[in-house]
Amino acid sequence: MNLAYFRKSTFSKEDTIKNITNHAERMGFKVLSESELNDNTHIVQICSKSWLETIVKEDKQLIGLLPCSVLVTQLNSDIFVGAGNPAVLGGVSQNEQILKLSVEAEEKIRELINSAAGVGELKPTSIKLYSTTTCPYCKMEQKWLEDNKIEYELIYVDRDQEKAQYLVNKTGQMGVPVTELEYEDMDSEFVVGFNKYALEKLIK
Structure with a gap:
């Protein structure tokens, strides 16, 4: 947030x-x-x-x-x-x-x-889901994104130390899932945890 x-x-x-x-x-x-x-x-x-x-x-x-x-x-x-x-x-x-x-x-x-x-509703230009290979809530969010036909990039932080450190720097924690929404004219927004309400509001 x-x-x-x-x-x-x-x-x-x-x-x-x-x-x-x-x-x-x-x-x-x-x-x-x-x-x-x-x-x-x-x-x-x-x-x-x-x-x-x-x-x-x-x-x-x-x-x-x-x-x-x-x-x-x-x-x-x-x-x-x-x-x-x-x-x-x-x-x-x-x-x-x-x-x-x-x-x-x-x-x-x-x-x-x-x-x-003088602008319309803000929509993300890309979405990244930070996960680990064993995270159950991450798999739940993956399914939700796919069921809603939302394109995203899946990043396993337990396989990529650089991305893991990036996540810590941006959110102050290592917990997953974390969803990064990138925008054209403002800083990225991060949704910590599988929060369907927040994701629906920001993506749909």
């Missing part, structure tokens, strides 16, 4: 910022402020009243994980727009209301970022 969701914008920096505020208000967010940190970086502060109320009621310790800042930055000639990934909330809490919020918020934040950037 990536900690943030970024897309390359098809608009200028100024138009991307305008798009954020326009789409945020249309989607029910309250736009709190705008700040220009330097010539290349701009932050728009937004908030969802219902999300904030849920966090405060259920577990206020998670307030820092609620994505309220949308960043627009220019790197060379490219404009990127992004925000924190609300799915992180679901990764650190088993509270039913927090889990429900994380799913809803992830969909909304992705919709906002995509709309501001």
Whole structure:
């Protein structure tokens, strides 16, 4: 899971910022402020009243994980727009209301970022399944991928030390299965374990 969701914008920096505020208000967010940190970086502060109320009621310790800042930055000639990934909330809490919020918020934040950037839903350009020769859950995921006619590259980390080290560097662990989804205009995303819900959401 990536900690943030970024897309390359098809608009200028100024138009991307305008798009954020326009789409945020249309989607029910309250736009709190705008700040220009330097010539290349701009932050728009937004908030969802219902999300904030849920966090405060259920577990206020998670307030820092609620994505309220949308960043627009220019790197060379490219404009990127992004925000924190609300799915992180679901990764650190088993509270039913927090889990429900994380799913809803992830969909909304992705919709906002995509709309501001003028791009469609993000689809992976390639998929890699990291496995071992004896992993039963890896075989279950292989079957699921094949049953759904999803093309993937199978990598056995117990036969390839270089790939095994790459996996540790990227995810901080050696457990498998791990699915790497590669994208054209953003960093790879990693799904740890055989998580059908996460895979369906990211691939289909």
